[in-house]
Amino acid sequence: MTSLAPAGRYSDWQPAPVQLVVSDLDGTFLGTTETPSTTVTDAAAALVAAGIRFSFATGRLPAGLPDLAELAAGPHIVHNGAQVVEQSPAGHATTFSLAPEQATLLAAVCRRYDVYAEFYTEAGFYVTSRDPLADGAWELMMGSPIGIVTDEVIAATTILKATIADYTGVHTPALMVEIAAIGLAGEESTAPALPDAVFINATAPGVSKGATLRWLCDRLGIPLAAVAAIGDGRNDSSMFQIVGTAIAMGSAPDDVVALAHFVAPDVFDDGAAVAMRALLEARADDAA
Numbered sequence: 001m002t003s004l005a006p007a008g009r010y011s012d013w014q015p016a017p018v019q020l021v022v023s024d025l026d027g028t029f030l031g032t033t034e035t036p037s038t039t040v041t042d043a044a045a046a047l048v049a050a051g052i053r054f055s056f057a058t059g060r061l062p063a064g065l066p067d068l069a070e071l072a073a074g075p076h077i078v079h080n081g082a083q084v085v086e087q088s089p090a091g092h093a094t095t096f097s098l099a100p101e102q103a104t105l106l107a108a109v110c111r112r113y114d115v116y117a118e119f120y121t122e123a124g125f126y127v128t129s130r131d132p133l134a135d136g137a138w139e140l141m142m143g144s145p146i147g148i149v150t151d152e153v154i155a156a157t158t159i160l161k162a163t164i165a166d167y168t169g170v171h172t173p174a175l176m177v178e179i180a181a182i183g184l185a186g187e188e189s190t191a192p193a194l195p196d197a198v199f200i201n202a203t204a205p206g207v208s209k210g211a212t213l214r215w216l217c218d219r220l221g222i223p224l225a226a227v228a229a230i231g232d233g234r235n236d237s238s239m240f241q242i243v244g245t246a247i248a249m250g251s252a253p254d255d256v257v258a259l260a261h262f263v264a265p266d267v268f269d270d271g272a273a274v275a276m277r278a279l280l281e282a283r284a285d286d287a288a
Helices: 038-049 101-115 133-142 151-156 172-182 209-220 233-239 271-287
Strands: 020-024 055-056 077-078 083-085 090-096 116-123 124-127 161-166 186-191 198-203 227-231 243-249
Touching: 020 038, 020 124, 020 209, 020 271, 038 271, 055 077, 077 209, 077 227, 083 209, 090 124, 101 116, 101 172, 116 198, 151 172, 161 172, 161 233, 172 186, 172 198, 186 233, 209 227, 209 233, 227 233, 243 271
Parallel strands: 020 055, 020 227, 227 243
Antiparallel strands: 077 083, 083 090, 116 124, 116 161, 161 198, 186 198
16 A cells, blocks of 8 residues: 555554445545546446445435446445445435434524525435525536425425535534534535535434445445545545545545545545555455
């Protein structure tokens, strides 16, 4: 792993053959566009060719996954751990949804702070308001929202997860306190296209990328020591704390790097590709 820099938990790292690589999307596999670089997809393809399973773990909804079925068939962790899906007609494997009363309270918090939020269902998503800053994302990966979220909408459907957009980051500490008071799990994430913004994923109690990765590995029969996770955001920390190899991107906050074993270059220098190539080289060294 000489192409990667040591991170906060480097001294704890125990080399082990990797069976599964899990990659975050925004800021890790993807930069400011919806198309990953050829260098990154080639590195992922090399993993798959070597017999290593490759999956995504993202705060996005299933429709926001890259169309890479031949490369990453899944299962994938979406909605920040609230759902596990196959990138195939098989559909979703499991869902961890919000209780209606919690979703109703969360919508009220969003209105009180006047922040934009998206509430996701199986059929699509509802929004707290029409937001010009979100238009690009709607068109690129999700389609238009179904409508405005109301208490009546929440009562009539199942909310999988909500994402709150704090475009300046000013309200994030208070919103995290409000989310915890409701009894929901809240995790921060970022997007390279909006570097000043903080996106808060609100999920059911105990739900996170890491918790769902543990659930998934148990069902796949893959020990967590044989899993490598690559990510750049605080919502990747829960994965870093449980996997055998945790690789933070160069743009990750210091507290995220502190939980990782290694640091890769940032997304604009194809850091995910560097990380995946390093994992392949380590595997070859182990086999030699």
